Amino acid sequence: MKKKYLAEFLGTFWLVFGGCGSAMLSAAFPAVGIGLLGVSLAFGLTVLSMAYAVGSVSGAHLNPAVSIGLWAGGRLDADQLPGYIISQIAGGLLGAATLFVIVTGNGSSIADFAANGYGTHSPGGYNMVSAFVTELTLTFFFLLIILGATRVEAPSGFAGIAIGLALTLIHLISIPVTNTSVNPARSISQALFVGGWAIQQLWLFIAAPIAGAILAGLVHKLLAGQNR
Numbered sequence: 001m002k003k004k005y006l007a008e009f010l011g012t013f014w015l016v017f018g019g020c021g022s023a024m025l026s027a028a029f030p031a032v033g034i035g036l037l038g039v040s041l042a043f044g045l046t047v048l049s050m051a052y053a054v055g056s057v058s059g060a061h062l063n064p065a066v067s068i069g070l071w072a073g074g075r076l077d078a079d080q081l082p083g084y085i086i087s088q089i090a091g092g093l094l095g096a097a098t099l100f101v102i103v104t105g106n107g108s109s110i111a112d113f114a115a116n117g118y119g120t121h122s123p124g125g126y127n128m129v130s131a132f133v134t135e136l137t138l139t140f141f142f143l144l145i146i147l148g149a150t151r152v153e154a155p156s157g158f159a160g161i162a163i164g165l166a167l168t169l170i171h172l173i174s175i176p177v178t179n180t181s182v183n184p185a186r187s188i189s190q191a192l193f194v195g196g197w198a199i200q201q202l203w204l205f206i207a208a209p210i211a212g213a214i215l216a217g218l219v220h221k222l223l224a225g226q227n228r
Helices: 001-027 033-059 064-072 078-106 129-147 161-176 184-194 202-224
Strands: none
Touching: 001 033, 033 129, 033 161, 064 078, 064 129, 064 161, 064 184, 064 202, 078 184, 129 161, 129 202, 184 202
16 A cells, blocks of 8 residues: 555656646746646646556556545545545645745746636636536546546556546646646645635635546446446
């Protein structure tokens, strides 16, 4: 189990560092900024790369909502769930801390630090209801894709590609709405450095992804029957 938790710690570090790092360091870099498309792809690539790096060890959940959804879908034992979640949050926090050191290395402020938000803190000014529906819906489908792509009956060796591309698509849809969470560990890591409004709005980026993940796990059980 220690190997699984270490794999989740390292994988979630990479997701936060790579995804949020691209948003903070490269999205609007003078003349060659990667923009929304590039940031979306960066998040997808973190999951794609870690799926093949540590997937054989821990399953490469890298996300408390994913672990909870897999538990709801009958794929993860309840006694393993706390260790997965703690490891993911810890890895995300170290990723954010490392990014903080880099971002402030030229005297820059961390600004919103790619934190998730709604209302005045939504990139597109979307309200709380829009944010909640977006996060719940996208996490629901993200988990359906994960559960389907990792079934025994699914084509072997392609799950990481499907999951990484799904996360890319999710970011393409929702960066304007919430800066995209679908991952409480990612949201917690950034919010703790921003403080204030980010902490106040953090509940949504924990509750909505978890609700969407549990719903997806239950729906997958219904669709897949005994062949989970």
